[in-house]
Amino acid sequence: MxxxxxxxxxxxxxxxxxxxxxxxxxxxxxxxxxxxxxxxxxxxxxxxxxxxxxxxxxxxxxxxxxxxxxxxxxxxxxxxxxNQRITPGGMRRYYPHLGVRQINRNFAELGMLSITRRGLELTSLGEHFGGRQEHDEDNGLLLISWPHEIVDNPVIHRELNRLVSDGFSSESPIATAASTDPKPDLDSGAIAPDLFATPANEPLQVPRETVHARCGLDGHAVDSLLQLRVCDWLYEAQLAHARDRSLPVEEPLTADFYVPAVGLYIECWERDVPTSALSRRLRTREVCRELKLAYQEIAATDIERVDDLLTKRVAELSRKH
Known part of the structure; x- marks a missing residue:
């Protein structure tokens, strides 16, 4: 009108x-x-x-x-x-190749919101990113608005850019080295370069301390028998899960597994953990506590108790969701 x-x-x-x-x-x-x-x-x-x-x-x-x-x-x-706030609809101005549902699903996967029959419900992690619970005055459904600067947040930029580029961003070790022209073809609708990508003169950092040696039932590569037990348990429990999932922080921290349905990060602690890996795992534990993220450690001595530990933890988190 x-x-x-x-x-x-x-x-x-x-x-x-x-x-x-x-x-x-x-x-x-x-x-x-x-x-x-x-x-x-x-x-x-x-x-x-x-x-x-x-x-x-x-x-x-x-x-x-x-x-x-x-x-x-x-x-x-x-x-x-x-003090402008923005919704996923407004974010499409910066990520035109993503739909509103895709952005909301990505935020839900990160644990920033829950998609329920009432609409979009803000979580404590969403509040950490500046989310504010709103109501649609027309239909009463719950909505969420975000501070406009969220589009410049490195974590959000990383996650949404990953969706835009189908996972092959300039930060990926498997990205082609043949692309030397830094100027995007704007007329062709190409995505703008990643402002937070690793500079070309700096080596790419792979945060994991090991090289994958075998696969679980679902095809996920794992590094140890303990990880294999956890991966197969999640698959057989029909729980979609990510492997080596980045935490919602700027630091290059990852968890061995992440279960988005209940927002659970899982770390497998082997018997002999290298010093460099130990410091990373301790930092992962600390960040999860700081952000109040659901976190579960599985020790090498618990390899025969994986079923009991994960059944109890997932059931506990499912009741909260």
């Missing part, structure tokens, strides 16, 4: 001119006290009328609120820019 001939703008048109998500502008105007929710529609308040708001009738849309275009320069609306 656009404004009428006297340069008045509907709220959706105003949001488009301000380059703001429509839902965010409605919530902001409500917080300012300019509009209020009455039944299934928005209504002007006295403050909103003082700002020049009025109603317009449309055969197609019924009655809706319009505003003078002078509000484009209003200091309160201009100030939204500094």
């Amino acid at each position: 656009t404004g009428s001939d006297d340069n008045r703008l509907s709220t959706s048109a105003l949001a488009k001119r301000l380059k703001l998500p429509i839902q965010q502008l409605f919530v902001t105007l409500r917080d300012y006290g300019w509009i209020d929710r009455r039944g299934k529609s928005w209504a002007l308040t006295g403050k909103g009328e003082l700002q020049g708001g009025s109603y317009q009738e449309s055969q197609r849309f019924g009655r809706y609120i319009v505003w003078p275009d002078s509000l484009l320069e209003h200091p309160l609306l201009s100030a939204i820019e500094t």
